Amino acid sequence: MAKHHVEAIVNGDPVEFLCETEETLLDVLRDTLNLTGSKEGCASGDCGACSVMLDGRLVCSCLVLGAEMNGKKVETIEGMASGEKLHPLQQQFLKHAALQCGICTPGFLVAAKALLERNTNPSETEVRYWLAGNLCRCTGYDKIVTAVMDTAAAMRKG
Amino acid sequence: MRYEAPESLEGAVALLAGAKGEARVLAGGTDLLVQMRADILEPDLIVDIKKIPETRAITEEKGGWRIGAAVTGAELKEHPRLKNVWPGVTEAANLIGSTQVQGRATMGGNLCNGSPAADSVPALIAAGALATLVGPNGKRDLPVEDVMLGPRKLALQKGEIVASFLLPPRPPRSSDAYLRFIPRTEMDIAVVGAGVSLTVDAAGTVTAARVSLGAVAARVLLVAAAAQAIIGSRLDKPAQDRLEAAAQAVCQPIDDKRGTVEFRIQVAGVLARRAALIALDRARSN
Numbered sequence: 165m166a167k168h169h170v171e172a173i174v175n176g177d178p179v180e181f182l183c184e185t186e187e188t189l190l191d192v193l194r195d196t197l198n199l200t201g202s203k204e205g206c207a208s209g210d211c212g213a214c215s216v217m218l219d220g221r222l223v224c225s226c227l228v229l230g231a232e233m234n235g236k237k238v239e240t241i242e243g244m245a246s247g248e249k250l251h252p253l254q255q256q257f258l259k260h261a262a263l264q265c266g267i268c269t270p271g272f273l274v275a276a277k278a279l280l281e282r283n284t285n286p287s288e289t290e291v292r293y294w295l296a297g298n299l300c301r302c303t304g305y306d307k308i309v310t311a312v313m314d315t316a317a318a319m320r321k322g
Numbered sequence: 323m324r325y326e327a328p329e330s331l332e333g334a335v336a337l338l339a340g341a342k343g344e345a346r347v348l349a350g351g352t353d354l355l356v357q358m359r360a361d362i363l364e365p366d367l368i369v370d371i372k373k374i375p376e377t378r379a380i381t382e383e384k385g386g387w388r389i390g391a392a393v394t395g396a397e398l399k400e401h402p403r404l405k406n407v408w409p410g411v412t413e414a415a416n417l418i419g420s421t422q423v424q425g426r427a428t429m430g431g432n433l434c435n436g437s438p439a440a441d442s443v444p445a446l447i448a449a450g451a452l453a454t455l456v457g458p459n460g461k462r463d464l465p466v467e468d469v470m471l472g473p474r475k476l477a478l479q480k481g482e483i484v485a486s487f488l489l490p491p492r493p494p495r496s497s498d499a500y501l502r503f504i505p506r507t508e509m510d511i512a513v514v515g516a517g518v519s520l521t522v523d524a525a526g527t528v529t530a531a532r533v534s535l536g537a538v539a540a541r542v543l544l545v546a547a548a549a550q551a552i553i554g555s556r557l558d559k560p561a562q563d564r565l566e567a568a569a570q571a572v573c574q575p576i577d578d579k580r581g582t583v584e585f586r587i588q589v590a591g592v593l594a595r596r597a598a599l600i601a602l603d604r605a606r607s608n
Contacts, residue, residue, distance in 0.1 A: 168325060185368060187356065208356045209423055210509065221396065221425040227355045228426070229348070231325040232370060259496040275421065294510035297420020 168231040173219040174199070175243030183230035190214045190228035193240060200307035201241035201270045205299065212298035215271035222278040224297075230232035244277065251275045252318055253277055271296045276312045284320055288313060325353050326490055327370040331377075331456045334369050339458045339481025345504025347483055348497075349377070349392040350426035353420060353435040356549045365453040366445070369483075376485050379406060379428065379522050385491030399424070401604030406443045408489055410498030410517055410597075410606060417502060420509055430484045433466065439512045439537040443470070445500040447534035447544050448517035449492050457482030467544040493530075497523040497604030499597040502536070503589050505580075511536045513581040516569070516593035518601045526556050526606060533565070533598070538573040548594060556604050565598055566591035 166181040176198060180197045190207075193199045193216070205211035207226045214225040217239035225238075244251045253273050256262070263269040272295065279286060279294045286294070291312050292305070300308060328334045338345050343366035348354055357363040371377045380401055388403060395415040398404060405412040418441050418454035432442045434454065443466065452463040452553045458481045466487070469477055478484070498519035504510035515536030521529050533548035548568040555561035575586035 185325040188355065199383065206361050211421065212422055215422055218425070221394075222422050223425040224422045225421070226359075227350075227352050229325065229351065229368075229370075232327070232348075232372075259476055264460045273370075293508065294421050304512070 166308070170230060170233045172233040172235065173237045181230070185229065185231055187230045188226050189216070189230050189233060189238070190194075190230040191228040192233070193238075194289070195223060196230075199240050203267050204265065204268060205271075210297075210299070211268070211271070212275060212295075213268050213271040215274040215298065217274065217278060221286040224276055239274075242273055245275060250279065251254050253280070253315045255310065256315040256318070257308070259287055260294060260307045260311040260314070262311040268298060268300045272300065272308055274307075279312070280316055280319060284316060286313075288315060323446065326372065327366065327373045329373045329375075329497045331374055331483070334371055334374060334459055334483055335481050336370050337367065338483065341481075342590055343367070345369065347430075348432065349428040349431040349434075350394060350423075351431075352423050352427045353431060359410075359458065371430075371483065374485075379486075383488065388413075389429065389487045391486055391490065392428045394599070395419075395424040395427050395429075396421075398429075398602040407492055408449060408498060409450050410500045410519060410601065411442065411445045411451075411489065414500035414502075414517065415442040416565045417441045417500070417512075429487060432482055433469055433546075434476060434478075436470055436472075436476055437511075438470075438539060438541055439472060439515065440542065441500070441502055441512055441536070444515045444517035444534035444536040445498065446487060446517075447542055448500070448519040448532045449498055450519065450532055452490075453484050454486045454488060455482050456485045461485075462519035462524045463488070466506050467542065470541045472540045475564055488588050493521050495608050496530075497601050497608055499604065501593045501597045501600070503593060507582065508564045508594075511580070514538055514553045514575075514586050514593055515542075516590060516597045518551070518594065518597040518604055522556075524603065528552050528555055528557060528561075528602070531598075533569065533594055535569060535573065535590050537588050539573040543570055543572055545594075547571065552598060557598060562595045562598070566595050569594035 203213040205213035345367040346365040377390040502512040502515040519529040531549040551564035
Protein backbone atom coordinates (compact mmCIF):
# COMPACT_ATOMS: atom_id res chain seq x y z
CA MET A 165 0.00 0.00 0.00
CA ALA A 166 0.96 3.63 -0.30
CA LYS A 167 3.31 5.07 2.26
CA HIS A 168 1.90 7.10 5.12
CA HIS A 169 2.23 10.83 4.81
CA VAL A 170 3.01 12.20 8.26
CA GLU A 171 3.34 15.76 9.57
CA ALA A 172 4.92 16.21 12.98
CA ILE A 173 7.01 18.65 15.01
CA VAL A 174 10.56 17.48 15.70
CA ASN A 175 12.71 19.58 18.02
CA GLY A 176 10.40 22.52 17.41
CA ASP A 177 10.51 22.32 13.61
CA PRO A 178 7.62 21.15 11.45
CA VAL A 179 8.61 18.09 9.43
CA GLU A 180 6.87 16.01 6.79
CA PHE A 181 7.85 12.48 5.89
CA LEU A 182 6.65 9.33 4.18
CA CYS A 183 6.96 5.99 5.93
CA GLU A 184 5.93 2.36 5.68
CA THR A 185 3.74 0.90 8.44
CA GLU A 186 6.54 -1.25 9.79
CA GLU A 187 8.98 1.65 10.16
CA THR A 188 9.45 2.73 13.75
CA LEU A 189 9.84 6.31 14.93
CA LEU A 190 13.51 5.44 15.45
CA ASP A 191 13.83 4.30 11.81
CA VAL A 192 12.21 7.53 10.66
CA LEU A 193 14.42 9.73 12.85
CA ARG A 194 17.63 8.04 11.80
CA ASP A 195 17.05 7.02 8.19
CA THR A 196 14.59 9.60 6.88
CA LEU A 197 15.20 12.72 8.96
CA ASN A 198 18.95 12.03 9.38
CA LEU A 199 18.76 12.56 13.11
CA THR A 200 21.20 9.82 14.05
CA GLY A 201 21.74 10.86 17.67
CA SER A 202 19.10 8.37 18.87
CA LYS A 203 20.67 4.92 18.76
CA GLU A 204 19.32 1.44 18.17
CA GLY A 205 20.62 -0.88 20.87
CA CYS A 206 18.13 -3.71 21.37
CA ALA A 207 15.10 -2.72 19.24
CA SER A 208 12.90 -4.23 21.94
CA GLY A 209 12.50 -1.46 24.51
CA ASP A 210 15.03 -2.88 26.96
CA CYS A 211 18.08 -0.63 26.55
CA GLY A 212 16.77 2.93 26.25
CA ALA A 213 19.40 4.05 23.70
CA CYS A 214 16.59 5.31 21.45
CA SER A 215 14.85 7.37 24.20
CA VAL A 216 12.99 10.45 22.96
CA MET A 217 10.21 12.66 24.26
CA LEU A 218 6.86 12.12 22.56
CA ASP A 219 4.26 14.79 23.45
CA GLY A 220 6.20 15.40 26.65
CA ARG A 221 6.42 11.72 27.60
CA LEU A 222 9.65 9.70 27.75
CA VAL A 223 9.41 6.71 25.38
CA CYS A 224 11.58 4.28 23.44
CA SER A 225 11.33 5.40 19.82
CA CYS A 226 11.90 1.78 18.72
CA LEU A 227 8.48 0.93 20.23
CA VAL A 228 6.56 3.62 18.36
CA LEU A 229 5.48 3.49 14.72
CA GLY A 230 6.34 6.38 12.43
CA ALA A 231 2.76 6.22 11.19
CA GLU A 232 1.54 7.20 14.66
CA MET A 233 3.35 10.53 14.52
CA ASN A 234 0.78 12.70 12.74
CA GLY A 235 0.36 15.89 14.76
CA LYS A 236 2.80 14.71 17.44
CA LYS A 237 5.68 16.58 19.05
CA VAL A 238 9.00 14.76 19.26
CA GLU A 239 12.12 15.92 21.07
CA THR A 240 15.41 14.14 20.47
CA ILE A 241 18.98 14.53 21.70
CA GLU A 242 19.64 16.85 18.74
CA GLY A 243 17.36 19.44 20.33
CA MET A 244 19.03 19.38 23.73
CA ALA A 245 21.87 21.90 23.35
CA SER A 246 21.08 25.50 22.44
CA GLY A 247 23.34 26.04 19.45
CA GLU A 248 26.89 25.68 20.74
CA LYS A 249 25.78 25.87 24.36
CA LEU A 250 25.47 22.45 25.93
CA HIS A 251 22.63 21.59 28.30
CA PRO A 252 23.81 21.44 31.96
CA LEU A 253 23.40 17.65 31.87
CA GLN A 254 25.68 17.40 28.84
CA GLN A 255 28.25 19.58 30.62
CA GLN A 256 28.13 17.41 33.74
CA PHE A 257 28.40 14.19 31.70
CA LEU A 258 31.62 15.59 30.17
CA LYS A 259 32.94 16.82 33.51
CA HIS A 260 32.37 13.45 35.21
CA ALA A 261 33.40 11.38 32.17
CA ALA A 262 30.00 9.71 32.46
CA LEU A 263 30.45 7.96 29.12
CA GLN A 264 32.93 5.72 27.37
CA CYS A 265 31.75 4.30 24.06
CA GLY A 266 28.88 6.81 23.93
CA ILE A 267 26.16 4.66 22.39
CA CYS A 268 23.91 4.86 25.45
CA THR A 269 24.66 8.53 26.16
CA PRO A 270 21.93 10.25 24.08
CA GLY A 271 19.30 8.02 25.68
CA PHE A 272 20.61 8.69 29.19
CA LEU A 273 20.64 12.44 28.56
CA VAL A 274 17.10 12.54 27.18
CA ALA A 275 15.83 10.33 30.05
CA ALA A 276 17.69 12.29 32.73
CA LYS A 277 16.38 15.60 31.36
CA ALA A 278 12.84 14.21 31.56
CA LEU A 279 13.44 13.31 35.22
CA LEU A 280 14.85 16.71 36.18
CA GLU A 281 11.94 18.49 34.50
CA ARG A 282 9.53 16.68 36.87
CA ASN A 283 11.70 16.42 39.93
CA THR A 284 14.43 18.97 40.60
CA ASN A 285 15.59 17.19 43.74
CA PRO A 286 15.63 13.44 43.09
CA SER A 287 17.28 11.04 45.53
CA GLU A 288 19.97 8.72 44.21
CA THR A 289 17.45 5.86 44.42
CA GLU A 290 14.95 7.84 42.36
CA VAL A 291 17.61 8.57 39.74
CA ARG A 292 18.60 4.90 39.54
CA TYR A 293 15.00 3.69 39.23
CA TRP A 294 14.11 6.34 36.65
CA LEU A 295 17.15 5.33 34.57
CA ALA A 296 16.66 1.57 35.02
CA GLY A 297 15.51 1.37 31.41
CA ASN A 298 18.78 2.83 30.13
CA LEU A 299 21.56 0.28 29.89
CA CYS A 300 25.26 1.17 29.87
CA ARG A 301 27.81 -1.57 29.47
CA CYS A 302 30.89 0.64 29.99
CA THR A 303 30.63 2.99 32.95
CA GLY A 304 29.09 0.94 35.73
CA TYR A 305 26.50 3.76 36.12
CA ASP A 306 28.10 5.56 39.09
CA LYS A 307 29.47 8.43 37.04
CA ILE A 308 26.19 8.80 35.20
CA VAL A 309 24.23 8.95 38.45
CA THR A 310 26.72 11.43 39.92
CA ALA A 311 26.46 13.63 36.83
CA VAL A 312 22.66 13.66 37.08
CA MET A 313 22.70 14.40 40.83
CA ASP A 314 25.23 17.22 40.35
CA THR A 315 23.21 18.70 37.51
CA ALA A 316 20.10 18.67 39.69
CA ALA A 317 22.01 20.40 42.50
CA ALA A 318 23.40 23.03 40.10
CA MET A 319 19.98 23.64 38.51
CA ARG A 320 18.40 24.10 41.95
CA LYS A 321 20.95 26.81 42.72
CA GLY A 322 19.99 28.39 39.39
CA MET B 323 0.97 -3.86 6.07
CA ARG B 324 -1.97 -1.53 6.59
CA TYR B 325 -2.15 0.93 9.50
CA GLU B 326 -5.43 2.51 10.58
CA ALA B 327 -6.19 4.78 13.51
CA PRO B 328 -10.00 5.01 13.77
CA GLU B 329 -11.56 7.59 16.08
CA SER B 330 -14.48 5.45 17.26
CA LEU B 331 -14.96 1.98 18.72
CA GLU B 332 -17.38 1.17 15.90
CA GLY B 333 -14.72 2.14 13.37
CA ALA B 334 -12.15 -0.11 15.03
CA VAL B 335 -14.58 -3.03 15.23
CA ALA B 336 -15.56 -2.64 11.56
CA LEU B 337 -11.90 -2.68 10.49
CA LEU B 338 -11.06 -5.74 12.60
CA ALA B 339 -14.23 -7.64 11.72
CA GLY B 340 -13.70 -7.01 8.01
CA ALA B 341 -9.98 -7.83 8.03
CA LYS B 342 -8.69 -10.48 5.70
CA GLY B 343 -5.59 -12.11 7.07
CA GLU B 344 -3.98 -11.31 10.38
CA ALA B 345 -5.15 -8.20 12.22
CA ARG B 346 -3.74 -6.78 15.43
CA VAL B 347 -4.80 -4.05 17.81
CA LEU B 348 -2.11 -1.49 18.65
CA ALA B 349 -2.38 0.13 22.07
CA GLY B 350 1.02 0.96 23.62
CA GLY B 351 2.87 -1.32 21.22
CA THR B 352 5.42 -2.46 23.80
CA ASP B 353 4.67 -6.11 23.04
CA LEU B 354 3.30 -5.86 19.48
CA LEU B 355 6.25 -3.97 18.00
CA VAL B 356 8.74 -6.29 19.68
CA GLN B 357 6.96 -9.33 18.24
CA MET B 358 6.81 -7.75 14.78
CA ARG B 359 10.49 -6.90 14.94
CA ALA B 360 11.35 -10.47 15.98
CA ASP B 361 9.26 -11.80 13.05
CA ILE B 362 6.96 -13.63 15.45
CA LEU B 363 4.08 -11.62 13.98
CA GLU B 364 3.52 -10.04 10.60
CA PRO B 365 0.01 -8.63 10.67
CA ASP B 366 -1.73 -7.49 7.49
CA LEU B 367 -3.62 -4.84 9.42
CA ILE B 368 -2.76 -2.81 12.51
CA VAL B 369 -5.60 -0.95 14.21
CA ASP B 370 -4.30 1.78 16.52
CA ILE B 371 -6.98 2.36 19.19
CA LYS B 372 -5.35 5.37 20.88
CA LYS B 373 -7.43 7.94 19.00
CA ILE B 374 -10.64 6.46 20.41
CA PRO B 375 -11.63 8.62 23.40
CA GLU B 376 -13.14 5.71 25.42
CA THR B 377 -9.83 3.85 25.42
CA ARG B 378 -7.90 6.82 26.79
CA ALA B 379 -10.08 8.03 29.66
CA ILE B 380 -10.14 7.43 33.42
CA THR B 381 -13.64 8.24 34.74
CA GLU B 382 -15.78 7.57 37.78
CA GLU B 383 -18.76 5.37 37.00
CA LYS B 384 -21.44 4.00 39.34
CA GLY B 385 -19.19 4.58 42.33
CA GLY B 386 -16.35 2.67 40.66
CA TRP B 387 -13.70 3.57 38.13
CA ARG B 388 -13.60 2.99 34.40
CA ILE B 389 -10.11 2.85 32.91
CA GLY B 390 -9.62 2.95 29.16
CA ALA B 391 -7.74 -0.01 27.70
CA ALA B 392 -5.12 2.31 26.19
CA VAL B 393 -4.41 4.38 29.32
CA THR B 394 -0.67 4.13 30.01
CA GLY B 395 0.97 3.02 33.25
CA ALA B 396 2.42 6.51 33.69
CA GLU B 397 -1.06 8.05 33.39
CA LEU B 398 -2.46 5.62 35.98
CA LYS B 399 0.30 6.53 38.41
CA GLU B 400 -0.21 10.27 37.89
CA HIS B 401 -3.95 10.10 38.45
CA PRO B 402 -4.67 12.06 41.66
CA ARG B 403 -7.15 9.58 43.19
CA LEU B 404 -6.82 6.18 41.59
CA LYS B 405 -3.70 5.17 43.48
CA ASN B 406 -5.46 5.77 46.79
CA VAL B 407 -8.50 3.70 45.91
CA TRP B 408 -6.71 0.96 43.94
CA PRO B 409 -3.04 1.05 44.99
CA GLY B 410 -2.53 -2.60 44.01
CA VAL B 411 -3.78 -2.15 40.45
CA THR B 412 -1.73 1.02 40.06
CA GLU B 413 1.47 -0.52 41.42
CA ALA B 414 1.04 -3.66 39.31
CA ALA B 415 0.68 -1.67 36.09
CA ASN B 416 3.72 0.35 37.09
CA LEU B 417 5.93 -2.71 37.50
CA ILE B 418 5.80 -3.33 33.75
CA GLY B 419 9.10 -2.33 32.16
CA SER B 420 11.04 0.91 32.47
CA THR B 421 10.06 4.57 32.70
CA GLN B 422 10.12 4.60 28.90
CA VAL B 423 7.86 1.54 28.67
CA GLN B 424 5.54 3.07 31.28
CA GLY B 425 5.03 5.99 28.93
CA ARG B 426 3.42 3.61 26.43
CA ALA B 427 2.40 0.31 28.03
CA THR B 428 -1.31 -0.20 28.75
CA MET B 429 -3.42 -2.64 30.80
CA GLY B 430 -5.47 -3.49 27.72
CA GLY B 431 -2.32 -4.53 25.94
CA ASN B 432 -0.96 -6.33 28.98
CA LEU B 433 -4.12 -8.46 29.12
CA CYS B 434 -4.46 -9.05 25.38
CA ASN B 435 -0.80 -9.97 24.94
CA GLY B 436 -1.96 -13.18 26.60
CA SER B 437 0.97 -13.83 28.91
CA PRO B 438 0.35 -15.70 32.19
CA ALA B 439 3.10 -13.50 33.70
CA ALA B 440 1.40 -10.18 32.88
CA ASP B 441 1.79 -8.01 35.98
CA SER B 442 -1.40 -5.96 35.81
CA VAL B 443 -3.68 -8.97 35.26
CA PRO B 444 -3.56 -10.59 38.74
CA ALA B 445 -4.18 -7.16 40.26
CA LEU B 446 -7.19 -6.58 37.98
CA ILE B 447 -8.57 -10.04 38.72
CA ALA B 448 -8.13 -9.59 42.49
CA ALA B 449 -9.88 -6.23 42.13
CA GLY B 450 -12.90 -7.92 40.55
CA ALA B 451 -12.46 -5.85 37.40
CA LEU B 452 -14.69 -6.33 34.38
CA ALA B 453 -13.33 -6.00 30.87
CA THR B 454 -15.76 -4.18 28.58
CA LEU B 455 -15.55 -5.73 25.13
CA VAL B 456 -16.93 -4.15 21.99
CA GLY B 457 -17.46 -6.22 18.87
CA PRO B 458 -19.63 -6.78 15.82
CA ASN B 459 -22.43 -8.08 18.06
CA GLY B 460 -22.29 -5.15 20.43
CA LYS B 461 -20.96 -4.64 23.90
CA ARG B 462 -20.45 -7.20 26.67
CA ASP B 463 -18.70 -7.30 30.02
CA LEU B 464 -16.46 -10.21 30.92
CA PRO B 465 -14.68 -10.72 34.25
CA VAL B 466 -10.97 -10.21 33.55
CA GLU B 467 -10.22 -13.78 34.70
CA ASP B 468 -12.36 -15.07 31.81
CA VAL B 469 -10.64 -13.06 29.07
CA MET B 470 -7.42 -15.05 28.88
CA LEU B 471 -7.79 -18.77 28.16
CA GLY B 472 -4.14 -19.73 27.93
CA PRO B 473 -0.81 -18.42 26.63
CA ARG B 474 -1.64 -16.07 23.68
CA LYS B 475 -5.24 -17.39 23.70
CA LEU B 476 -8.09 -14.99 24.42
CA ALA B 477 -11.86 -15.36 24.69
CA LEU B 478 -12.32 -12.49 22.23
CA GLN B 479 -14.31 -13.11 19.05
CA LYS B 480 -13.19 -11.88 15.66
CA GLY B 481 -13.53 -8.13 15.51
CA GLU B 482 -13.88 -7.80 19.27
CA ILE B 483 -11.63 -5.51 21.32
CA VAL B 484 -11.16 -4.71 24.99
CA ALA B 485 -12.29 -1.07 25.21
CA SER B 486 -11.98 -0.47 28.95
CA PHE B 487 -11.94 -1.95 32.43
CA LEU B 488 -14.49 -1.30 35.17
CA LEU B 489 -13.24 -1.41 38.76
CA PRO B 490 -16.14 -1.89 41.21
CA PRO B 491 -17.17 0.53 43.99
CA ARG B 492 -15.07 0.27 47.15
CA PRO B 493 -16.70 -0.28 50.54
CA PRO B 494 -14.99 1.44 53.48
CA ARG B 495 -11.85 -0.29 54.83
CA SER B 496 -10.99 -1.92 51.50
CA SER B 497 -7.67 -2.05 49.72
CA ASP B 498 -5.46 -4.14 47.47
CA ALA B 499 -1.82 -5.00 46.80
CA TYR B 500 0.26 -6.72 44.16
CA LEU B 501 3.69 -8.28 44.57
CA ARG B 502 5.88 -10.12 42.13
CA PHE B 503 9.18 -11.93 42.36
CA ILE B 504 11.95 -11.18 39.86
CA PRO B 505 15.67 -11.87 40.29
CA ARG B 506 16.53 -8.15 40.03
CA THR B 507 14.81 -4.97 41.16
CA GLU B 508 13.50 -3.65 37.83
CA MET B 509 12.92 -4.46 34.19
CA ASP B 510 12.09 -8.16 34.35
CA ILE B 511 9.18 -10.53 33.87
CA ALA B 512 7.41 -12.01 36.89
CA VAL B 513 8.57 -15.44 38.06
CA VAL B 514 5.46 -15.35 40.26
CA GLY B 515 2.94 -12.56 40.84
CA ALA B 516 0.23 -12.30 43.51
CA GLY B 517 -2.65 -9.85 43.80
CA VAL B 518 -4.93 -9.58 46.83
CA SER B 519 -7.93 -7.31 47.35
CA LEU B 520 -9.87 -7.33 50.62
CA THR B 521 -12.34 -5.55 52.88
CA VAL B 522 -12.30 -5.60 56.67
CA ASP B 523 -14.97 -4.63 59.20
CA ALA B 524 -14.46 -2.18 62.07
CA ALA B 525 -13.05 -4.99 64.23
CA GLY B 526 -10.46 -5.86 61.57
CA THR B 527 -12.10 -9.09 60.42
CA VAL B 528 -11.83 -9.81 56.69
CA THR B 529 -15.36 -9.73 55.24
CA ALA B 530 -14.49 -10.05 51.54
CA ALA B 531 -11.36 -11.06 49.64
CA ARG B 532 -10.10 -12.02 46.21
CA VAL B 533 -6.71 -13.60 45.52
CA SER B 534 -5.10 -13.99 42.11
CA LEU B 535 -1.81 -15.60 41.07
CA GLY B 536 0.24 -15.00 37.94
CA ALA B 537 2.96 -17.05 36.22
CA VAL B 538 2.10 -20.28 38.06
CA ALA B 539 -0.25 -21.78 35.44
CA ALA B 540 -1.18 -21.46 31.78
CA ARG B 541 -3.42 -18.52 32.67
CA VAL B 542 -3.64 -16.06 35.53
CA LEU B 543 -5.64 -17.75 38.29
CA LEU B 544 -8.43 -16.50 40.52
CA VAL B 545 -7.94 -18.58 43.67
CA ALA B 546 -11.29 -18.80 45.46
CA ALA B 547 -9.97 -21.22 48.10
CA ALA B 548 -7.24 -18.76 49.08
CA ALA B 549 -9.84 -16.03 49.55
CA GLN B 550 -12.06 -18.38 51.58
CA ALA B 551 -9.04 -19.18 53.76
CA ILE B 552 -8.92 -15.62 55.11
CA ILE B 553 -12.56 -14.47 54.99
CA GLY B 554 -13.88 -14.38 58.57
CA SER B 555 -10.37 -14.16 60.02
CA ARG B 556 -8.28 -11.22 61.19
CA LEU B 557 -5.41 -12.53 59.07
CA ASP B 558 -3.72 -14.00 62.12
CA LYS B 559 -0.96 -16.59 61.71
CA PRO B 560 -3.27 -19.62 61.21
CA ALA B 561 -5.24 -17.73 58.53
CA GLN B 562 -2.00 -16.71 56.83
CA ASP B 563 -0.88 -20.34 56.83
CA ARG B 564 -4.20 -21.45 55.32
CA LEU B 565 -3.91 -18.73 52.66
CA GLU B 566 -0.38 -19.82 51.80
CA ALA B 567 -1.38 -23.49 51.55
CA ALA B 568 -4.45 -22.72 49.42
CA ALA B 569 -2.40 -20.57 47.05
CA GLN B 570 0.28 -23.23 46.68
CA ALA B 571 -2.29 -25.97 46.11
CA VAL B 572 -3.51 -24.49 42.81
CA CYS B 573 -0.11 -23.83 41.25
CA GLN B 574 0.79 -25.76 38.12
CA PRO B 575 3.84 -23.81 36.98
CA ILE B 576 6.36 -24.53 34.29
CA ASP B 577 10.01 -25.27 35.01
CA ASP B 578 12.26 -22.80 33.20
CA LYS B 579 15.35 -20.64 33.58
CA ARG B 580 13.37 -18.12 35.62
CA GLY B 581 12.36 -20.60 38.29
CA THR B 582 11.80 -24.26 39.06
CA VAL B 583 8.37 -25.71 39.75
CA GLU B 584 9.17 -26.09 43.46
CA PHE B 585 10.47 -22.53 43.73
CA ARG B 586 7.46 -20.99 42.00
CA ILE B 587 5.02 -22.90 44.19
CA GLN B 588 6.78 -21.86 47.36
CA VAL B 589 7.06 -18.22 46.29
CA ALA B 590 3.39 -18.11 45.26
CA GLY B 591 2.40 -18.86 48.85
CA VAL B 592 4.85 -16.36 50.30
CA LEU B 593 3.77 -13.55 47.95
CA ALA B 594 0.06 -14.23 48.50
CA ARG B 595 0.59 -13.94 52.26
CA ARG B 596 2.69 -10.78 52.01
CA ALA B 597 0.31 -9.12 49.54
CA ALA B 598 -2.63 -9.92 51.84
CA LEU B 599 -0.83 -8.33 54.80
CA ILE B 600 -0.05 -5.19 52.78
CA ALA B 601 -3.67 -4.99 51.58
CA LEU B 602 -4.85 -5.47 55.19
CA ASP B 603 -2.61 -2.70 56.45
CA ARG B 604 -3.88 -0.36 53.74
CA ALA B 605 -7.52 -1.33 54.30
CA ARG B 606 -7.33 -0.58 58.03
CA SER B 607 -6.17 2.95 57.36
CA ASN B 608 -8.88 3.61 54.75
